[in-house]
Amino acid sequence: MVYNARADMKPDLKGMTREEIADLLVGMGEPSYRGGQIAAWLYDRGAVSFEEMTNLPRGLRGRLDGEARIGNLELAAEAATAALDARKYLFRLEDGETIETVLLRLATSRTVCLSSQVGCPVGCPFCATGMIGLRRNLSTGEIVDQFLRVRARLDEGEQPTNVVFMGMGEPLLNFENVLRTVRILTSREGPSMSPRRITISTCGIVPGIRRLVKERCTTELAVSIAAADERKRAELFPLAREHPLKKVVAAARDYARWTRRPVTFEYVLFRGINDSRRDAETLGRLVEGVPCKVNIIRYNTARPFRFEASGPRREEEFREWIRPHCAAVTLRRSKGSEIGAACGQLRAGYAGAEPPARAEREGK
Numbered sequence: 001m002v003y004n005a006r007a008d009m010k011p012d013l014k015g016m017t018r019e020e021i022a023d024l025l026v027g028m029g030e031p032s033y034r035g036g037q038i039a040a041w042l043y044d045r046g047a048v049s050f051e052e053m054t055n056l057p058r059g060l061r062g063r064l065d066g067e068a069r070i071g072n073l074e075l076a077a078e079a080a081t082a083a084l085d086a087r088k089y090l091f092r093l094e095d096g097e098t099i100e101t102v103l104l105r106l107a108t109s110r111t112v113c114l115s116s117q118v119g120c121p122v123g124c125p126f127c128a129t130g131m132i133g134l135r136r137n138l139s140t141g142e143i144v145d146q147f148l149r150v151r152a153r154l155d156e157g158e159q160p161t162n163v164v165f166m167g168m169g170e171p172l173l174n175f176e177n178v179l180r181t182v183r184i185l186t187s188r189e190g191p192s193m194s195p196r197r198i199t200i201s202t203c204g205i206v207p208g209i210r211r212l213v214k215e216r217c218t219t220e221l222a223v224s225i226a227a228a229d230e231r232k233r234a235e236l237f238p239l240a241r242e243h244p245l246k247k248v249v250a251a252a253r254d255y256a257r258w259t260r261r262p263v264t265f266e267y268v269l270f271r272g273i274n275d276s277r278r279d280a281e282t283l284g285r286l287v288e289g290v291p292c293k294v295n296i297i298r299y300n301t302a303r304p305f306r307f308e309a310s311g312p313r314r315e316e317e318f319r320e321w322i323r324p325h326c327a328a329v330t331l332r333r334s335k336g337s338e339i340g341a342a343c344g345q346l347r348a349g350y351a352g353a354e355p356p357a358r359a360e361r362e363g364k
């Protein structure tokens with residue numbers, strides 16, 4: 001099992017579950033309850049060094065320092081919107097790569113939007129992260145630490161209320177580390193979040209959705225449907241052929257049955273591409289009968305992309321066209337576009353990135 005971004009390092013305890021830390025401690029001749037103590041220091045109290053773990057014997061702290069480590073992200077920059085409703089953090093990883101994490105502040109919620117990969121292998125032609133290509137998967141520790149670092153910077157009395165895997169990367173293509181992060185965030189030694197407060201957002205990786213059921217995951221699931229017509233979808237989503245819509249929707253329906261909660265279908269509106277009445281009706285028929293919500297999202301126009309947002313009037317019309325098929329339709333404008341923190345805008349300092357070639361995307 002790989003816990004570390006770099007194999008030459010001592011094992012990083014941040015990113016291990018309580019059971020995994022306990023196994024390591026038992027291997028060092030210590031009682032297994034130390035696993036719970038250390039997990040609580042890491043995930044509840046946000047300790048960044050063994051020295052802080054004052055309920056461990058001094059000698060053990062010294063041994064841990066020699067045999068293990070606690071990985072910590074370096075905050076390289078941060079930016080906030082004028083209204084302070086969105087804040088973006090640029091973190092530098094131990095190998096020099098960078099990622100972005102976003103905090104969304106609404107009246108009653110604090111949502112942390114986590115990255116799961118450095119870049120993304122999918123390469124959607126409207127997405128800044130996709131232009132980078134995949135540089136590597138994040139380790140569990142690097143994903144969890146985004147949450148911990150953002151939490152530590154909240155005002156006194158504030159706590160994250162929600163977590164969404166909607167940052168850089170396709171979470172279901174880094175399945176193990178995303179799922180282990182969910183297990184840590186929902187653990188009693190950690191933030192004890194309800195799985196219902198965590199959303200995994202995917203562009204429609206069918207085996208990944210199916211595996212969530214097998215692994216008994218009960219988080220919320222959001223599935224992005226670039227277009228309900230396969231020909232148009234293939235222009236917007238490079239993996240459309242491998243993951244046909246019928247299979248995507250069937251997997252999402254089975255996930256909704258398993259959790260007994262609706263899934264969310266996300267649909268970004270692009271002017272003149274997927275925003276006609278016919279597109280809406282095709283989408284409506286596709287999701288009819290599935291326990292779901294449809295979330296229509298305004299595209300955040302950004303250079304150098306050729307896509308444009310449809311505009312408020314068309315967004316309203318599109319919503320009304322879907323309604324006969326699915327009652328739960330919402331319009332969402334993602335926050336943070338003024339600081340490049342909205343959906344599809346994260347690029348973490350790879351400003352000159354070009355879209356990866358098709359062969360590279362497909363791992364050839």
Ligand code: SF4
Nearest residue numbers: 120122123124127130
């Ligand atoms: S939209 Fe999502 S899946 Fe597509 S390239 Fe961007 S991060 Fe990857």
